[in-house]
Amino acid sequence: xLTKFKETAKFLSEKTKFEPEIGIILGSGLGGLADRIENxxxxxxxxxxxxxxxxxxxxxxxLIFGLLGGRKVVAMQGRFxxxxxxxxxxxxxxxxxxxxxxxxxxxxxxxxxxLNPKFRVGNLMLINDxxxxxxxxxxxxxxxxxxxxxxxxxxxxxxxxxxxxxxxIAADNNIPIQKxxxxxxxxxxxxxxxxxxxxxxxxxxxxxxxTVPEVIVAHHQGMRVFGMSVITNVSEPEDPxxxxxxxxxxxxxxxxxxxxxxxxxxxxxxM
Numbered sequence: 001x002l003t004k005f006k007e008t009a010k011f012l013s014e015k016t017k018f019e020p021e022i023g024i025i026l027g028s029g030l031g032g033l034a035d036r037i038e039n040x041x042x043x044x045x046x047x048x049x050x051x052x053x054x055x056x057x058x059x060x061x062x063l064i065f066g067l068l069g070g071r072k073v074v075a076m077q078g079r080f081x082x083x084x085x086x087x088x089x090x091x092x093x094x095x096x097x098x099x100x101x102x103x104x105x106x107x108x109x110x111x112x113x114x115l116n117p118k119f120r121v122g123n124l125m126l127i128n129d130x131x132x133x134x135x136x137x138x139x140x141x142x143x144x145x146x147x148x149x150x151x152x153x154x155x156x157x158x159x160x161x162x163x164x165x166x167x168x169i170a171a172d173n174n175i176p177i178q179k180x181x182x183x184x185x186x187x188x189x190x191x192x193x194x195x196x197x198x199x200x201x202x203x204x205x206x207x208x209x210x211t212v213p214e215v216i217v218a219h220h221q222g223m224r225v226f227g228m229s230v231i232t233n234v235s236e237p238e239d240p241x242x243x244x245x246x247x248x249x250x251x252x253x254x255x256x257x258x259x260x261x262x263x264x265x266x267x268x269x270x271m
Contacts, residue, residue, distance in 0.1 A: 001089060001096075002144050004050045008093075009100035011049050016041055018065045020074035022271055023095070023103040023223075024264070025214060027110035027230075031077045033261050037066035045078070051097075052080045052090045063094075069268035074098065081209055083188040088138040092217040099147070105162075105224040105271050107264060108214055112206035112229035113191060115199055116180060119206070119231050122256050124177045124263065126166055127227030128158050130212050131183040131204055138213040139220055148220035157219045162226040162271065169266045175259050180205025182229055184212030206231060226267065230256040 013019075018041065026033055034040070045051045045061040053061060061078040068075075080091045098106065114123065143150045163179070170177045183199050185191075187209035191199070199207050206229045218225050 002146065005093070005096045005100055008048060008050045008097045012043070012063070012097070012101060015043065016065045018072065018074075019102050020065060020072045020098075021102070021104060022071055022073045022268055023098040023106040024068075024073055024075040025079050025094075025106070025108045025211075026075060026077055027079065027208075027210060032257050033264060034062070034064045034075050034077045036261060036265065037064055037068050037073065037075060040064050040066035042077075050093070052086055052093060069265045071268050071271070073268065074101065074103065079210055079214070081188075082134060082136075082186050082213070083209055088134075088136050088140065088213055091213050092138045095214050095217045096147070096221070099218075099221045099223070103223065105159075105226070106214075106218045107267070108211050108218075108225065108227045109260065109264075110182075110208045110211045110227075110229050111232045112182060112208040113196075114206055114231040114234040115183075115196060116178070116205040119178055119180075119234055121231060121234055123231040124170075124175065124256065124260060125182075125206055125229040125231060126163050126177055126179045127182045127211075127229060128163060128179050129181045130157070130215065130227075131181060131199075131202055132212050132216070133183050133185040133199075134212065135186065138217050148222065152216075152220050154216075154219070157215060157225055158227055159224045162224065162267065165270050166226065166228075166263060166267050169263055173262055173266070175263055177263075178205070178231075182211060182227065183207045185209060224271075226271075228260065228263070230260060
């Protein structure tokens with residue numbers, strides 16, 4: 001795998017002649033942020049050696065290099081999920097490649113279900129911690145010292161300085177935000193009422209099917225991490241009439257995108 005990471009990074013470096021500082025992973029319905037990238041150079045996942053291919057609606061499947069907020073960025077317009085049948089090494093493969101491209105900080109976004117009763121549909125939640133509820137850890141298996149230590153400390157995964165900066169940006173731009181804990185699980189089924197109650201008992205504020213594996217790998221490599229969720233639906237475990245669809249998730253995420261775009265663009269300027 002180490003050879004493949006380097007091989008893919010070498011291909012991208014030679015093709016783009018670009019050295020990104022910041023990586024961005026865009027979740028369901030949030031790919032429009034990539035349209036703000038200037039001098040953009042897009043490469044389809046299917047044209048990148050060793051790269052998986054995104055199969056989910058709302059994930060267009062492109063790696064985009066360019067400038068955002070005056071900084072050199074590379075954005076993943078579409079990610080990979082465990083529920084698609086990929087193993088954790090494949091889900092997190094792009095994050096490993098970003099490391100070998102020179103990325104030092106990463107922004108991870110997602111669409112999530114709200115568990116905290118104070119949350120409302122359309123809220124932006126700054127992630128300050130997570131719970132790994134996947135059946136596997138992406139660091140399972142042989143550890144390469146070149147990438148990181150065998151037993152990484154996870155007490156401060158989400159960078160406190162980035163969170164503080166994002167809070168100020170939100171206040172300056174009148175963007176309502178929440179902060180909380182994200183729990184990641186396999187999917188592709190949405191949560192049952194009992195699962196919602198269980199996750200809330202754990203202390204989670206939002207739930208989704210991504211992000212945690214990517215963040216673990218990013219942190220393992222020494223990247224500074226900022227994470228944000230768009231709350232696309234809220235938990236109503238006592239109301240069996242309320243159902244959630246993927247179309248609804250995409251629509252809400254699309255509505256929230258301008259606020260997320262403002263926050264991320266301004267944050268990148270100070271990262």
